[in-house]
Amino acid sequence: MTVTVIxxxxxxxxxxxxxxxxxxxxxxxxxxERVRSEVATSDERDALQRLDEISFLLGE
Incomplete structure (x- = not known):
C-alpha cells in the first residue's frame, strides 16, 4: 500500500x-453548537471535521 504525504x-x-x-x-x-444540537447540515458537519483536523495539525 502506498501512502501519499501532503x-x-x-x-x-x-x-x-x-x-x-x-x-x-x-x-x-x-x-x-449546531453540530451538538443536531441541526447542522452535512456540509457543516464536514466543515467541523476539517476544522478539527486543522487544529490537530497545528498542535492546538
Missing part, C-alpha cells in the same frame, strides 16, 4: 481555516 505550511492551514469559517459565516463555537 506537505502544508502553518500559513496554509490558517488560511484554510479562515476561508472555511468565512464561507459558513459561523464562528467555531457556533458551528460546534
Amino acid at each position: 506537505d502544508v505550511t502553518t500559513e496554509e492551514l490558517l488560511r484554510s481555516r479562515e476561508e472555511l469559517l468565512q464561507r459558513l459565516r459561523l464562528t467555531p463555537d457556533e458551528l460546534r
Whole structure:
C-alpha cells in the first residue's frame, strides 16, 4: 500500500481555516453548537471535521 504525504505550511492551514469559517459565516463555537444540537447540515458537519483536523495539525 502506498501512502501519499501532503506537505502544508502553518500559513496554509490558517488560511484554510479562515476561508472555511468565512464561507459558513459561523464562528467555531457556533458551528460546534449546531453540530451538538443536531441541526447542522452535512456540509457543516464536514466543515467541523476539517476544522478539527486543522487544529490537530497545528498542535492546538
